[in-house]
Amino acid sequence: xxxxxxxxxxxxxxxxxxxxxxxxxxxxxxxxxxxxxxxxxxxxxxxxxxxxxxxxxxxxxxxxxxxxxxxxxxxxxxxxxxxxxxxxxxxxxxxxxxxxxxxxxxxxxxxxxxxxxxxxxxxxxxxxxxxxxxxxxxxxxxxxxxxxxxxxxxxxxxxxxxxxxxxxxxxxxxxxxxxxxxxxxxxxxxxxxxxxxxxxxxxxxxxxxxxxxxxxxxxxxxxxxxxxxxxxxxxxxxxxxxxxxxxxxxxxxxxxxxxxxxxxxxxxxxxxxxxxxxxxxxxxxxxxxxxxxxxxxxxxxxxxxxxxxxxxxxxxxxxxxxxxxxxxxxxxxxxxxxxxxxxxxxxxxxxxxxxxxxxxxxxxxxxxxxxxxxxxxxxxxxxxxxxxxxxxxxx
Amino acid sequence: xxxxxxxxxxxxxxxxxxxxxxxxxxxxxxxxxxxxxxxxxxxxxxxxxxxxxxxxxxxxxxxxxxxxxxxxxxxxxxxxxxxxxxxxxxxxxxxxxxxxxxxxxxxxxxxxxxxxxxxxxxxxxxxxxxxxxxxxxxxxxxxxxxxxxxxxxxxxxxxxxxxxxxxxxxxxxxxxxxxxxxxxxxxxxxxxxxxxxxxxxxxxxxxxxxxxxxxxxxxxxxxxxxxxxxxxxxxxxxxxxxxxxxxxxxxxxxxxxxxxxxxxxxxxxxxxxxxxxxxxxxxxxxxxxxxxxxxxxxxxxxxxxxxxxxxxxxxxxxxxxxxxxxxxxxxxxxxxxxxxxxxxxxxxxxxxxxxxxxxxxxxxxxxxxxxxxxxxxxxxxxxxxxxxxxxxxxx
Numbered sequence: 154x155x156x157x158x159x160x161x162x163x164x165x166x167x168x169x170x171x172x173x174x175x176x177x178x179x180x181x182x183x184x185x186x187x188x189x190x191x192x193x194x195x196x197x198x199x200x201x202x203x204x205x206x207x208x209x210x211x212x213x214x215x216x217x218x219x220x221x222x223x224x225x226x227x228x229x230x231x232x233x234x235x236x237x238x239x240x241x242x243x244x245x246x247x248x249x250x251x252x253x254x255x256x257x258x259x260x261x262x263x264x265x266x267x268x269x270x271x272x273x274x275x276x277x278x279x280x281x282x283x284x285x286x287x288x289x290x291x292x293x294x295x296x297x298x299x300x301x302x303x304x305x306x307x308x309x310x311x312x313x314x315x316x317x318x319x320x321x322x323x324x325x326x327x328x329x330x331x332x333x334x335x336x337x338x339x340x341x342x343x344x345x346x347x348x349x350x351x352x353x354x355x356x357x358x359x360x361x362x363x364x365x366x367x368x369x370x371x372x373x374x375x376x377x378x379x380x381x382x383x384x385x386x387x388x389x390x391x392x393x394x395x396x397x398x399x400x401x402x403x404x405x406x407x408x409x410x411x412x413x414x415x416x417x418x419x420x421x422x423x424x425x426x427x428x429x430x431x432x433x434x435x436x437x438x439x440x441x442x443x444x445x446x447x448x449x450x451x452x453x454x455x456x457x458x459x460x461x462x463x464x465x466x467x468x469x470x471x472x473x474x475x476x477x478x479x480x481x482x483x484x485x486x487x488x489x490x491x492x493x494x495x496x497x498x499x500x501x502x503x504x505x506x507x508x509x510x511x512x513x514x515x516x517x518x519x520x521x522x523x524x525x526x527x528x529x530x531x532x533x534x535x536x537x538x539x540x541x542x543x544x545x546x547x548x
Numbered sequence: 549x550x551x552x553x554x555x556x557x558x559x560x561x562x563x564x565x566x567x568x569x570x571x572x573x574x575x576x577x578x579x580x581x582x583x584x585x586x587x588x589x590x591x592x593x594x595x596x597x598x599x600x601x602x603x604x605x606x607x608x609x610x611x612x613x614x615x616x617x618x619x620x621x622x623x624x625x626x627x628x629x630x631x632x633x634x635x636x637x638x639x640x641x642x643x644x645x646x647x648x649x650x651x652x653x654x655x656x657x658x659x660x661x662x663x664x665x666x667x668x669x670x671x672x673x674x675x676x677x678x679x680x681x682x683x684x685x686x687x688x689x690x691x692x693x694x695x696x697x698x699x700x701x702x703x704x705x706x707x708x709x710x711x712x713x714x715x716x717x718x719x720x721x722x723x724x725x726x727x728x729x730x731x732x733x734x735x736x737x738x739x740x741x742x743x744x745x746x747x748x749x750x751x752x753x754x755x756x757x758x759x760x761x762x763x764x765x766x767x768x769x770x771x772x773x774x775x776x777x778x779x780x781x782x783x784x785x786x787x788x789x790x791x792x793x794x795x796x797x798x799x800x801x802x803x804x805x806x807x808x809x810x811x812x813x814x815x816x817x818x819x820x821x822x823x824x825x826x827x828x829x830x831x832x833x834x835x836x837x838x839x840x841x842x843x844x845x846x847x848x849x850x851x852x853x854x855x856x857x858x859x860x861x862x863x864x865x866x867x868x869x870x871x872x873x874x875x876x877x878x879x880x881x882x883x884x885x886x887x888x889x890x891x892x893x894x895x896x897x898x899x900x901x902x903x904x905x906x907x908x909x910x911x912x913x914x915x916x917x918x919x920x921x922x923x924x925x926x927x928x929x930x931x932x933x934x935x936x937x938x939x940x941x942x943x
Contacts, residue, residue, distance in 0.1 A: 193892045193894060195889060195894050197894065198895045198896070200876075200896065200900070203595075220892075224888070224891065225884075225888040225891075229863055229864055229884065233882065233884050238866075239885055241880045241885065468624055469624055471628060471629075471633075481597060486636050487636075489624065489628050489634065490628070490635055493588075493619070493624070494589075496620075497615075497619055499590050499592065500592060500895055500898060500899070501590040501593070501594075501595065503895060504595060504899070
């Protein structure tokens with residue numbers, strides 16, 4: 154049997170939703186999966202021991218090519234044996250391409266056919282990122298899944314702008330594929346492992362579908378990306394300013410047209426309700442900074458909606474953040490204490506809210522998977538979405 | 549047998565150093581002991597689960613009366629059932645009196661016979677702290693050990709200034725004792741427990757010896773404090789600007805004259821070498837912000853001296869902070885990664901360096917206790933101090 158960088162097996166479906174196993178050279182990932190974001194080689198505020206604890210236990214996290222390339226720099230990470238060894242994490246990693254981060258710099262960057270020129274947010278120096286550089290970096294990082302270098306259009310880009318963007322993305326995807334394959338042959342992948350059953354030990358590469366809010370362009374981008382051929386496919390350029398209904402229209406039209414036997418990854422999305430709704434459209438993988446970033450800003454995601462821990466109504470509230478949650482934070486600490494920590498500027502506030510939020514996102518996905526397997530996904534979806542809106546007065 | 553708030557039994561001595569058991573209503577503390585500082589109800593950057601793990605495992609931590617009184621305020625903590633319940637910690641707590649924090653405000657405070665007037669660092673409001681207020685607050689916090697409200701003189705105070713200060717401290721100590729006893733009788737102590745063997749379930753109160761750098765005043769302050777009668781005695785007003793040799797002269801002269809059957813607590817001191825040297829002078833208890841504060845600032849304490857993690861020599865160093873250390877940080881992470889986290893401003897830098905530093909301080913005290921019990925303290929002391937200076941080039 155031919156060995157591949159990853160394998161993907163769907164084991165249950167419910168409507169368009171599907172539950173499966175994504176096998177990588179560093180572990181098996183049950184899908185649908187939420188991947189915590191570890192921008193600069195750390196999921197902000199969370200120790201790796203906590204990540205590995207049953208409360209959280211993600212089998213894969215993200216690293217950001219843009220951030221790690223600028224600091225500590227790829228020579229340092231290579232000298233330290235790749236990203237896994239550098240950060241002390243031996244489970245799976247997915248690295249983005251840096252395209253989205255550079256695009257986020259807005260006026261500070263200049264895009265040409267060759268790539269993107271920009272000023273480093275670290276030291277102001279002039280930098281240049283291209284498909285080839287991105288592949289160089291991601292192969293040196295040695296992630297299990299690398300992403301093609303893409304160009305993202307604004308959420309409300311008009312047809313012409315978005316059409317130019319997907320054409321450039323397609324040319325960059327082909328260059329990403331070529332450079333990536335060359336690097337794999339050269340042995341530059343620092344995460345390489347011995348072959349396992351059905352698994353080659355090499356790195357996987359995902360393509361990215363763009364097209365802003367234009368169905369026709371999404372379709373065209375999908376065709377061009379699939380034609381090049383990747384180990385999995387991502388839907389990019391969403392949750393970047395477009396209306397929510399447009400976002401779901403694009404997800405729906407794209408996900409179902411992607412190859413059925415490969416994983417589908419919706420990049421940078423979203424709220425707990427977004428995740429559940431996108432699963433219903435056939436998406437398998439997600440990442441988002443919401444649980445970590447909002448946790449640092451004092452916002453908790455709960456089964457009854459969001460809580461703003463700064464709210465004075467929690468001053469002497471001895472209840473946990475979410476009475477329905479069994480995470481370590483909810484087992485031990487009250488809203489009153491968490492509010493005090495936040496108002497006092499204590500680091501523990503970020504640590505504990507981040508932990509709870511990640512526990513909520515990861516547990517939600519566990520329940521999503523379970524409900525797809527048991528055939529109860531429509532019921533789970535209805536009850537989950539209904540419950541979320543029951544406590545919005547605490548937000 | 550008469551029941552007391554705490555009991556203290558010396559089980560081994562080596563010269564003036566002594567190893568013992570300090571029994572409180574919330575657990576037994578082996579001495580000599582280092583108490584991590586939990587200023588605002590959290591040991592900064594460390595989750596309680598980590599504190600309770602074998603790496604750290606302190607049986608007692610500090611809370612700061614000044615900080616907790618100002619925020620969240622005593623009404624909130626009382627409504628939440630006392631400090632233990634509020635923060636989610638059921639081991640022993642020691643609260644300071646707030647005297648030192650107010651003294652640290654310098655020109656922002658005004659001292660009278662009645663107490664100290666100052667402006668809150670939280671909201672600028674005018675506040676007044678006195679022996680009576682401090683006792684009110686500490687009893688509401690419900691710590692196992694409360695401290696008398698004292699007045700601290702600068703490290704280089706002249707005889708006259710220091711003499712005035714110890715006289716005021718003595719009058720405040722008497723007022724602290726009276727108010728504290730009255731509050732205990734009234735049932736205001738929120739940490740009260742059922743009586744245990746030899747333990748009454750009530751809160752303990754320690755007196756504080758002052759006197760700046762003047763032996764005669766230290767002696768006089770000691771006599772006046774012991775005359776009032778407390779459950780234990782602290783040496784205050786050291787490590788506040790005086791020379792190191794003066795500090796040790798004061799410790800030496802004071803510790804040995806304190807009641808032999810009660811615990812001796814050196815407040816706010818110090819470096820690992822300070823702790824070992826003060827144990828040799830007969831001190832039993834310590835607290836200091838050094839491991840936590842310096843950890844946040846990128847400094848690691850190791851068996852070979854201090855390391856400044858910012859130093860570029862660690863850029864690709866794959867060794868742990870301290871190859872002789874077995875803490876979770878040293879088992880998992882390299883100096884190169886920790887340097888990257890620090891330079892990237894990642895919270896995990898503070899979390900991990902604080903963890904390691906606390907592990908080093910607490911493990912040092914474990915080894916101090918063991919060496920006193922086995923009769924090897926002089927050898928341990930000599931080797932420990934010698935080893936500390938072997939790597940100062942990394943500082």
